[in-house]
Ligand SMILES: Nc1nc2c(ncn2[C@@H]2O[C@H](COP(=O)(O)OP(=O)(O)OP(=O)(O)O)[C@@H](O)[C@H]2O)c(=O)[nH]1
C-alpha cells in the first residue's frame with residue numbers, strides 16, 4: 001500500500017522500488033536517494049576502494065537513518081493518527097489508481113504569473129486548472145489554490161513572503177499535506193519552503209508531479225526505466241536535503257561534511273544513471289529488432305500525436321478494435337501501441353498510438369522518452385489529434401507543435417483531426433470552420449462519427465509521402481500486385497503478354513522492392 005504517492009517522486013526516484021514496503025533501512029535510504037535499486041545493482045560500485053567507500057557511505061547513511069527514522073517514526077505516527085481520524089470519519093481516502101491503492105492526500109496548488117509573460121501562453125488560471133487535473137490523476141485531493149503576480153521569482157522561496165504566510169495559514173485551516181507549485185523549483189526553494197511550512201507538509205513542483213504520474217503509469221520495463229532515468233536526473237541537482245539534516249542532527253559538529261557527502265551521493269547517483277542508461281539501451285535494441293521486422297512489411301506507418309487526453313487511444317481502439325486504456329485522466333498512455341487498420345476498400349496502414357504531450361513538459365522526460373518518440377520520426381504521416389471541445393484547444397495545438405519541433409519531425413506530412421466534436425457546444429460551427437481549412441477532419445472517436453472520412457483523408461495524405469512507380473510485374477509475381485493494391489494507390493493496370501503493367505503511388509520502402517521490375521519496364 002502506498003501512502004502519499006508524491007513521496008515517491010520527491011524522495012524515491014525509482015519506480016522499481018516505488019511499491020516496496022519494507023522497514024526503513026539503509027537499503028531503503030539508498031533507494032530513496034536513487035543510489036541502489038536492488039542488491040543486484042550494487043555492482044555499480046566495483047573496486048575494493050569503491051567498496052570501502054560504499055561502506056563508509058553506508059555508515060554515514062546509517063547515522064542518518066537513525067535520526068531520520070526517529071523523524072519518520074514521529075511523522076508516520078502523526079500520519080497514522082491523522083489517517084485513523086480520517087478513517088473514523090471516512091474510509092474513502094484510499095483510492096485505486098491504475099490498480100494500486102493510493103492514500104489521497106490533501107493538496108494545495110500555487111501558481112505564479114510572471115509579469116511580461118507572452119500573451120498567448122497559458123494563463124495562470126488555465127495552468128492551475130490543468131495542475132488540478134494532474135493532481136487528481138496522481139490521486140491527490142485539491143483543497144485549495146492561490147497565485148501571485150511577480151516580476152521575478154524570489155530566489156529563496158519562489159513566491160513573496162506575504163504569500164508564503166498566506167499559504168501557511170491555509171495549510172493549517174485546510175489540513176494541507178502537500179503543496180504543489182506550478183513551476184519547477186530549485187533545491188534551495190523546495191528546502192526553504194518545507195522548512196517554513198514545517199511539520200509533515202511536503203512541497204513539490206509540477207515536474208515532480210508529472211514524473212510521479214508517469215511512475216504510476218509505467219507498465220512496461222522500458223517505460224519504467226525511462227521514468228526512473230528522468231526521476232534520477234531531476235533528483236541529481238536536488239540532492240541536498242538529507243545532508244543538511246545530518247548537520248543539524250550533529251549540532252553543527254560535522255559542518256562542511258554535508259557538502260562532501262553530497263558529492264559522494266551525486267557520484268553514486270550518476271553511476272546509477274549510467275547503469276540505467278545501459279539497461280535501457282539493451283531493451284531498446286531488442287525493440288528495434290522487432291520494429292525492423294515489422295518494417296519488412298511495406299505498410300505505411302501513421303502516428304497519432306497530440307495533447308494528453310485528446311482521444312488518441314480512443315481513436316486507435318475504434319479503428320482497430322484494440323484494447324488500449326482510454327480514460328478521462330492525463331497520461332493514460334505511455335508506451336507505443338501499433339495496430340493494423342484495414343479499410344473497407346482493402347487498403348491498410350499501421351496506426352501507432354503513443355504518449356501525449358503537455359505544456360511545460362519536463363525536459364528530462366522528453367529526453368528520456370526520445371527513443372520511444374523516435375517511432376514518430378519513422379512514420380509516413382503524423383495525425384495530430386485535438387480535443388476541439390476543450391476551451392484551450394488552440395493552446396494545446398501550440399504546445400504540441402513545440403514538442404514536435406523539439407523532436408525534429410516538422411517535415412513529416414501532417415493531418416489535423418478535430419476530435420470530440422460531439423462534446424463541443426456548437427458542433428455545426430466547428431464543422432463549418434474545419435471545412436474552411438486544409439488538412440482538418442472532424443471526428444468523434446467515441447461514437448465513430450467521421451471515421452470513414454478520416455481514413456480517406458489519411459489515404460490522400462499518405463499519397464503525398466509515396467513515390468510514383470511504373471513497373472511491369474511478371475505473372476509469377478502476383479503477390480506483389482496484390483500488395484500494391486493493398487498499400488499503394490493504383491492509377492492504372494494493364495495486362496500484357498509479359499505481365500501486368502502498373503502505374504501507382506507506393507510507399508518508398510516498397511518502391512525499392514519494385515526496382516528490378518521498373519528497370520524491366522524501361523527496357
Ligand atoms: N465525448 C467524447 N469523448 C471522447 C472522445 N474521444 C475520446 N474521448 C474521451 O476522452 C478521454 C481521453 O481519451 P483517451 O483516448 O484516453 O485520450 P489520449 O489522447 O489517449 O490520452 P493520453 O493517453 O493521456 O495522452 C476518455 O475519457 C475518452 O472516453 C470523443 O470523440 N467524444
Ligand SMILES: [Mg+2]
Pocket residue numbers: 312313314325326332333353354
Ligand atoms: Mg492514450
